[in-house]
Amino acid sequence: MNSNSRFFFICYxxxxxxxxxxxxxxxxxxxxxxxxxxxxxxxxxxxFRVNWFSSSAPVTDIQAYLQSPPNSKIDxxxxxxxxxxxxxxxFSGFRKIIFNQNxxxxxxxxxxxxxxxxxxxxxxxxxxxxxVSEDNRQFLVQGCGLPAExxxxxxxxxxxAMFYPPERKLRRVVFLxxxxxxxxxxxxxxxxxxxxxxxxxxxxxPRLSHEELARELRxxxxxxxxxxxxxxxxxxxxxxxxxxITVGYHGLGGxxxxxxxxxxxxxxxxxxxxxxxxxxxxxxxxxxxxxxxNLIGHAVxxxxxxxxxxxxxxxxxxxxxxxxx
Numbered sequence: 441m442n443s444n445s446r447f448f449f450i451c452y453x454x455x456x457x458x459x460x461x462x463x464x465x466x467x468x469x470x471x472x473x474x475x476x477x478x479x480x481x482x483x484x485x486x487x488f489r490v491n492w493f494s495s496s497a498p499v500t501d502i503q504a505y506l507q508s509p510p511n512s513k514i515d516x517x518x519x520x521x522x523x524x525x526x527x528x529x530x531f532s533g534f535r536k537i538i539f540n541q542n543x544x545x546x547x548x549x550x551x552x553x554x555x556x557x558x559x560x561x562x563x564x565x566x567x568x569x570x571x572v573s574e575d576n577r578q579f580l581v582q583g584c585g586l587p588a589e590x591x592x593x594x595x596x597x598x599x600x601a602m603f604y605p606p607e608r609k610l611r612r613v614v615f616l617x618x619x620x621x622x623x624x625x626x627x628x629x630x631x632x633x634x635x636x637x638x639x640x641x642x643x644x645x646p647r648l649s650h651e652e653l654a655r656e657l658r659x660x661x662x663x664x665x666x667x668x669x670x671x672x673x674x675x676x677x678x679x680x681x682x683x684x685i686t687v688g689y690h691g692l693g694g695x696x697x698x699x700x701x702x703x704x705x706x707x708x709x710x711x712x713x714x715x716x717x718x719x720x721x722x723x724x725x726x727x728x729x730x731x732x733x734n735l736i737g738h739a740v741x742x743x744x745x746x747x748x749x750x751x752x753x754x755x756x757x758x759x760x761x762x763x764x765x
Contacts (some may be wrong), residue, residue: 443476445477447480447759449539450518450519451481458647460674461520463490463674464541464596465481465520466490466495468594469497471693479497479498481528482500482502484501492648492650510534512534516536516537517530518537518538520539522545522549524561525556525557527563533565537568539570541569541576541672543571545671554746558584561586569586569590569592570591570593570669572594574692577593578758593758594754595751595754595755596674597746597752598748599654599740599749600681602654603654603657603681609683612640613640613717614662614663615663617644618667619668619670620666620667627714630710631645634718636722644654644730657682660679660682661684662687662717664717667689667691668707670691672692676698677742680702681738683732683738685720685731688702688704688705692737702749
């Protein structure tokens with residue numbers, strides 16, 4: 441697929457925190473370039489690029505873009521869902537795509553509902569909306585009334601060379617220091633009062649590189665999922681791909697892929713977290729071989745459905761369709 445178009449994915453204010461949405465911006469830029477489309481991550485400061493994961497995505501900055509110069513006839517600006525209020529004034533008249541990676545943040549992040557948001561989604565500059573789960577697509581189309589023919593689903597790919605079930609797991613429960621980490625920390629404290637669970641040490645995973653996270657998930661037997669709400673829920677998907685027993689929240693977006701692998705806990709039900717964790721570990725110990733077979737089966741299924749090849753096919757279908765608008 442060849443095109444003279446240029447895609448610029450807005451990714452500022454600059455941050456090097458381990459934010460999955462940032463990684464997916466870089467990933468889409470990589471995929472577009474594989475498809476012979478000129479695409480760039482647009483950061484704020486000259487020379488800045490995220491380094492907690494490896495990426496070949498071309499990166500530029502706003503000053504360099506202004507000098508390029510901007511061209512409304514060939515440029516597409518891809519804005520995150522948190523930038524929607526900027527649509528009328530940010531390069532007015534340029535074609536824009538909203539890359540909504542968490543539909544549950546559509547109306548704002550701070551608990552204040554912006555009554556003008558949906559009007560902005562219908563702004564003439566907005567040519568398409570792209571999201572990352574069917575759950576989120578239905579939220580936007582059925583719930584928010586956005587046009588189905590302009591609202592697209594992109595597959596998040598799982599790197600099978602990094603996320604896979606190993607030959608040996610450690611008796612370890614891991615969780616991420618991110619959304620609702622206090623829920624997992626509470627479960628950890630409560631588990632220490634249960635003799636049966638004392639054989640399973642808990643490990644809170646701090647900010648890690650993508651490779652380091654993959655290693656921890658491969659080694660751990662259990663992953664506590666506390667993300668909510670999620671547009672997709674990549675850490676949960678990667679944990680399933682690594683053959684982990686997953687316990688916790690699907691985060692809504694995770695309903696696309698996590699069931700029945702996930703041992704679901706109602707959001708905020710900490711006691712339910714403890715009882716579910718106890719039940720699934722007892723079940724594992726009663727039949728380790730059968731449990732491992734099930735975990736591997738879930739991993740194989742997810743890794744096939746969300747492979748890098750499927751991700752590339754999805755990117756081709758979505759971006760080529762948008763280019764025809």
